[in-house]
Amino acid sequence: MLIKKPADLRYSETTPKSVYMNRRKFLASVPAAALAGRELLSPSRGLATTKLPDLVKSPLSTDEKQNTLDQVTHYNNYYEFGTQKDQPAKYAANFKTDPWTVSVEGEVEKKRKFSMDEILKLAPLEERIYRHRCVERWSIVVPWIGYSLSALLKAVGPTSKAKYVAFETYWDLKQMPMATPERSGLQYPYVEGLRLDEAMHPLALLCVGMFGETLPPQDGAPVRLVVPWKYGFKSIKSIVKIKLVTSEPPTTWNISNAHEYGFYSNVNPNVDHPRWSQAKETRLPSPFANRPTQIFNGYGDQVASLYAGMDLKKNY
């Protein structure tokens, strides 16, 4: 079994040899001229990501053993790039994320379009190591980079009518040929939502990177949400639109199957998915579903008060 160590990871531990090796192979196959582009290959890995300097270590981080970059970039649910876990790594490889703008609109004082540069500079970037729990019963630990979503929302000023926040993922059939209902069973563009107080909670992360660098495309580049107390599909990827609204917005998995995926989708061992139990989870890469699932994914101390008095079985 895995031996849990404190998270004082050395770089060689987070970057498995195969990635170094792949990178070498990759570099050998690419003419030097192609590498002279604006987005240089990260010196440490085979991914087209860039280093994010001056990261603040967050007190909100867990000290559990982190998963490796290789695991987190080769096992993805990103249906726009295919419904099999190994497909996003292949089919998102050339996803174009520059230029990129995020439009913030709806019930706000100052509607605004943010460029990626503006988003990167809006608040100090923190490294936050969170547990991430998928509705499919697996969990991982990822060193995300970003800042509280509340920083962005405060910058635009929600009006008193704003009660919910609706998010939308980029959608482009040219780059995402699998993103049709026929090919993946979901409607596009992918949409998600939070209650305004959930979105303003400090744990809700506007995420621009992981493992010290910008996000790889298969993990939701260039900017995504990370809501660590909810099932992974709430943490919407590649955001292009954030709209503050007055009533509960539609969400993609709920549209696909309302009976199985609720608006809240808080991690909860006591509310089973209709097709499988949520009582236990598998901490990858362990093969056993032997970890008791924690209510709110272990973030109950911070977020349980958001749901005081609510029936969590009804509001699943």
Added chain:
Amino acid sequence: MLRNRWTKVLVFLLCLAPLGWMVARALGFGGGQTIIAIQGGKVTFNGGIEDALGNLTANPLEYVTHFTGDWTVRFIVFTLAVTPLRKLLHLPDLIRFRKMIGLFAFFYGCLHLSTWLFLDKLFDPAGMLQGMLKDVVKRPFITAGSAALLAMLPLAITSTTGWIRRLGGKRWQRLHRLVYFSGIAAVVHYYWLVKSDVRLPLMYGAMVAVLLAYRMGAWLISRSAKPAQKRTVPAVT
């Protein structure tokens, strides 16, 4: 060529190839950490079972469960296809492989079942039986899968020539029509377990439907032909 003794060996190895491919991947052939190295006739191990599983994606048990499930349903389809192919291609000797292919379907099904036991249940031996029964009753996709595999058990047991003799050809044949039930239950199992992408379950469903329709068609034709035969028989006596 189909009658050659070695053809049977070849088909056997082909049936085993998917498992071999997975084991090779686990051992690090084709990327990842090299678990086993053979050099100058010497075999060295550079890792344990954890590392080997680690070569099978970040979620090794999901990978093995899906891999073995995929090959179970494929082998069921292969088994169902033998008789139509014999007739359509005029290759009666294909019958030599039907039993083996069917047994391989059962074999991959058993591997598939054991991954489920391993994943969910083995770490908790005390609650294992209860947990299994609860799943079978409460989770329709597990119910369907269990029905599919359970129906294959009597077929695997009675697959020998001894059992054909004991049961008599007619009764044996009737029993072995259960394989269609397995095929349908397997497709239902698959359809019920996917989250939103139903393309593959529908594809296997279509294949089972076509093969079943072929047999039904053949049966209807032979039934309408039979009364004529029957009438001629008494005329001879």
